[in-house]
Amino acid sequence: MTKEELIASFKYSVLQHARKNKNITYTCRTFNVSRTIYYKWLKRFIKLGYLGLQDKEKAKPQMPNQIKPDKEKIILGYIIEYPTHGPRRIANELNQQDITISEAGVYNVLRRRKLNHRVDRLFYAQDKSDNPVVTERYLREVAKRRPARICSYYPGYLFCQDTFYIGTIKGLGRIYQQAGIDAYASFGFAKVYSDKTAVRAIDLLKTKVLPIYRQFNIPLDRILTDNGKEYTTHWPNGKHGYERFLKENRIRHTKIKPGTPQSKW
Structure with a gap:
């Protein structure tokens, strides 16, 4: 589910709650939403249906000085031949070929195409060339971009849990998602919260994850998390609610180093 779909689903839940309980004040207090926001959502729902609850996409501004398509094609063709040249060099070389273009114009094309870095x-x-040459640097960069693999030998062997910031909803505030996935079965769980605390991290396990594992008689051996404060304490010999919960349920806790999503063996 995308961020936009999640937000629309939340708005619809608020409207459903008010309709079921027939008490708008109670609903707004329950979901921490102002009456003004509630009526705005209701008005859009009545007018446009469920689609009215989705956030409108902002129109991309039309840039009056944007490079014309034919010149953009020339720039893209040039970098296939000379990918290490930057905007200034590209502009100078093209100007010598009687193709008038500024350094800023070249840079804007590269940035829009996400090619403003040399490695990109x-x-x-490499991808566009008819006869690509596999250089050592290319192989190194491919290795860097290769996604990390986490080994798992059976369901319940390793469960990976993390916290994600979804966004901010007017009248509600910040929204976070506790998510987890079985590294062997690729079966996932997720739940949305209004904050990121140990209580929320435990709640996902208690209400979503462990009941499913127990239903199928699968023991959960180990959980992998980062070093976020919702999962561990940063104080020496400190105690933490999440780690205590894992210990009570005989689940090992493995923490990763920042920026290195790999488990320890």
């Missing part, structure tokens, strides 16, 4: 241009040139 190298990948682009």
Whole structure:
């Protein structure tokens, strides 16, 4: 479910709650939403249906000085031949070929195409070239971009849990998602909360994860998390509610180093 779909689903839940309980004040207090916001959502729902609850996409502004398509094609063709050249060099070389274009114009094209970094241009040139040359640098960069793999040998062997910031909803505040996935079965769980605390991290396990594992008589051996405060304490010899919960349920806790999503064996 995308962020937009999640927000629309939340708005619809608020409207459903008010309709079922026939008490708008109670609903607004329960979901921490102002009456003004509630009526705004209701008005859009009546007018447009469920689609009216989805956030409107902001129109992309039309840039009056945007490079014309034919010149953009020339720039993209140039970087296939010379991917290491930057905006200034590209502009100078093209101007010598009587193709008038500024350094800023070249940069804007590269940025819009997400090619403003040399390594991205190298990948682009490699993919678009008729006779690509596999260089050592290209192989190194491919290795860096290769997604990390986490080994798991059976269901319940390793469960990966993390916290994600979804966004902010007017009248409600910040929204977070506790999510987890069985590394062997690729079976996932998720639940939305208004904050990121140990209580929320435990709640996902208590209400969603462990009941499913127990239903199928699958023991959960180990959980992998980062070093977020919702999962562990940063104080030496400190005690933490999440880790205590895992210990009570005989689940090992493994923590990763920042920026390195790999488990320890």
